[in-house]
Amino acid sequence: MKIVPASEFSLRRELEYGSEEQNEAVKRIIEEVRRDGDAALRRFAEQFDGVSVAELRVSKEEIEAAYALVDESFLQALREAAVRIRSFHEKQKRTSWMDLQADGSILGQIVRPLRRVGxxxxxxxxxxxxxVLMNAIPAMVAGVPEIVMVTPPATAGVDGIDPHILVAAAEAGVSEIYRVGGAQAIAALAYGTESIPAVDKIVGPGNIYVALAKRYVFGIVDIDSIAGPSEIVVLADDTADAGYVAADLLSQAEHDEMASAILITPSQVLAEAVQAEVARQLATLPKREIAAQSIRDNGAILTVASLEEGVDAVNQLAPEHLEIITAEPFQYLSKIENAGAIFLGPYSxxxxxxxxxxPNHVLPTNGTARFSSPLNLDDFMKKSSVIYYSREALLRDGQKIIALAQHEGLEAHARAIQIRLEKEGNSNG
Structure with missing residues (x-):
């Protein structure tokens, strides 16, 4: 893991635009699903997943059977995690509101959940x-009545869907599960087929074909984001434990060869200690080949003159995950402008x-923490404005509205107000 001054470092970030061949393949898959529906989904399952799918929808009996295939300790941990995720997202709830004006007008906002989410x-x-928990539970808390899950039909080899996925979906409140993956699954969710009704929004990560398909159907449905490789930045001083820091950097490096893991520190002693620890821990990591390439290609230890300079470097990187392991981590919290999730102290x-x-672990990547937020209840809600203008208010404001409309050359807009003023015998305002 290289040690370099922060001023000399530039993080390579990969945007999911795909090659011309990949984009053409996704377009073809989507068009075939639009045209052939379920038949195309079954055809692609054989072509890409190597399985023959008779029933696209997973039955209740299959979900119930999955419970017998997972350890009780896993189920207990999953359920407690679900309680914590649900409790956090409950605090994000918004309510509709109405504001009665003195002139009798009413202005307000209606907040309601999306009807169907994929x-x-x-x-x-x-x-x-x-x-599964992180994507489904906020939708359930928001009140989405239909939460649909799609997943490739061979996540557990050639035998079917991983039972842990099915159990997580059941615990999170997913109402329908379909054995279909890839760009074809995104097409099915966006346009609908004989078996899978279309949804209003698609959330969840996938490979390059899934990412390109989500980009393609955006506008027909809403999407959460186009997720990039995982990222972690650790801002630490000489009070940090080098073993802790190295382990946390590797926790993201093992995700993907393109993941980035970066330490920012004013301590040369810590920098060298973490460099040695990463090498030591990497040697025994089960996914060491993936993590090693991530560290080699996208990992770095950045040295800065002070923690304040380190904060500036963090805000420029706008990382998905940020850990602050310093003597006084809360001292720097208010200075962090760009980060998806902020972890404070050595035990976080x-x-x-x-x-x-x-808190949700679906976070903005690729520097989009500059303008994006973690997945939250608002992602599963929509808002409608409410306007009730009283006669008194229209007579008072009518001529001003006409002036603005005529300035923009929209005479029909102006006349829609003028006809009411004339009807009320108040054409002069």
Whole structure:
């Protein structure tokens, strides 16, 4: 893991634009699903997943059977995590409101949940029950009545869907599960097929084909984001434990070869100690080949003159995950402008947030923490404005509205107000 001055470092970030061939493949898949519906989904399952799918929808009996295939300790941990995630997101609830004006007008906002949301759960390198909870529980808390999950039909080899995924979906309140993955699953959710009614929004990560498909259907449905590789930045001083810091950096490096893990510190002693610890811990890591490439290509230890300079570097990077392991971590909290999730102190290891604390682990990547937020209840809600203008208010404001409309050259707008003023015998305002 290289040690370099922060001023000389530039993080390589990969945006999911895909190659021309990948984009053409996604477009073809989507068009075939639009045209052929379920038949296309079954055809692609055989082509891409190597399985023959008779029933696209997972039955209640299959979900119940999955419970017998998971350890009780896993189920207990999953349920406690779900309680914490639900409790955190309950605090994000918004309510509708109405404001009665003195002139009798009423202005307000109606807040209501989306009707139907689709959750994509990947099945490639690994299956993540925790992501099922993080995507589905906020939708359930928001009051979404129909939460649909799609996942490739061979997440547990050729035998079917990983039972841990099915159990997590059941515990999180998912109402329908379908065995379909890839760009074809995104197409099915966006446009609907004979078996899968269309949704209003699609959330959840996937491979490059899933990401491109989400980009393609955006506008037909809403999407959460186009997720990039995982990122972690640790801002630490000489009070930090080098073993803790190295372990946390590797916790993200093992996700993906393109993940980035960065330490920012004013301490040369800590920098060298973490460099040695990363090498030592990496040697025994089960996913050491993935983590090693991540560290080699996208990892770094950045030296700064002070923690204040380190904060500036953090805000420029706008990381997905930020850990502050310093003598006084809360001292720097208000100075962090750009970060998806902020972990304070030596015991707030990033996996605490991934699995158990309660805040959502679906976070902005690729520097989008400059303008984006973690997945939250607002992602599953929509708002309608309410306007009731009284006669008194229209007579008072009518001529001003006409003046603005005529300035923009929209005479029909102006006349819609003028006709009412004339009807009320108040054409002069």
């Amino acid at each position: 959750l994509y759960v990947p099945g490639g390198k690994a299956a993540y029950p925790s992501s 290891s990033e996996p605490v947030g991934d699995y158990f604390a309660g």
